[in-house]
Amino acid sequence: MEENVPAPKRSEFNKGAWTAEEDRKLAEVIAVHGARRWRTIANIAGLNRCGKSCRLRWMNYLRPNIKRGNITDQEEDLILRLHKLLGNRWSLIAGRLPGRTDNEIKNYWNSHLSKKVNQNEKQSGGSARQGCKTQKRLAENANEEAREENTCAGCEDPNIGFDVDEFFDFSNEDTRNLEWVSRFLQVDEGFN
DNA sequence: AACAACCTCAACCGCATCAGA
DNA sequence: GTCTGATGCGGTTGAGGTTGT
Secondary structure (H helix, E strand, O other): OOOOOOOOOHHHOOOOOOOHHHHHHHHHHHHHHOOOOHHHHHHHOOOOOOHHHHHHHHHHHHOOOOOOOOOOHHHHHHHHHHHHHHOOOHHHHHHOOOOOOHHHHHHHHHHHHHHHHHHHHHHOOOOHHHHHHHHHHHHHHHHHHHHOOOOOHHHOOOOOOOOHHHHHOOOOOHHHHHHHHHHHHHHHHOOO
16 A cells, blocks of 8 residues: 555655645654554545654654643753763754754754853853863764763763763753763863 | 744754674 | 665754844
């Protein structure tokens, strides 16, 4: 039934804003077939969209449990701290903020936080460089750790007194998370 | 009221990586 | 080991809304 539907050529795909009808069709098909094989899903749903577009729509808008708007002060603080640690690793940052998407965080950063950070750096005489080295190091670690779980990132550096599992297990304990991030930032500041 | 400038955010694009044949 | 399609990510764009003049 499903894969006999000929896929449109790339140039024939619909672009631009999604309609409520398209959303409904997409959600229906995903409910039955699951959120994978996006090209097939697009075909089954009869959407004149590419698979990528369907995936993005689902991930950023239709997926259940998505929080929309109103980033709280606590979330903002966490974003700032995680960005300092990880750089533009939006998906990693989003993974620590339940219900938030990488796209939303990226947009929020670009429209709100980047300005804030720039202002702060100007005021404080700009210690951006200092953070840079650590940020790169941490981003690299984060990538490796994401792949090879169960290794100890802190083991290499005796100054870093935290557990890597804790690093990636933010669960929902926001307060605790902020605590270790603070701890890490203290280590970071003592790095130079 | 009219227009320009600015802001926000959904969506697209290109590239990298992964997984299966 | 190689090829190919699927998936994921980060950067960028552009439409629509808001604010300022």
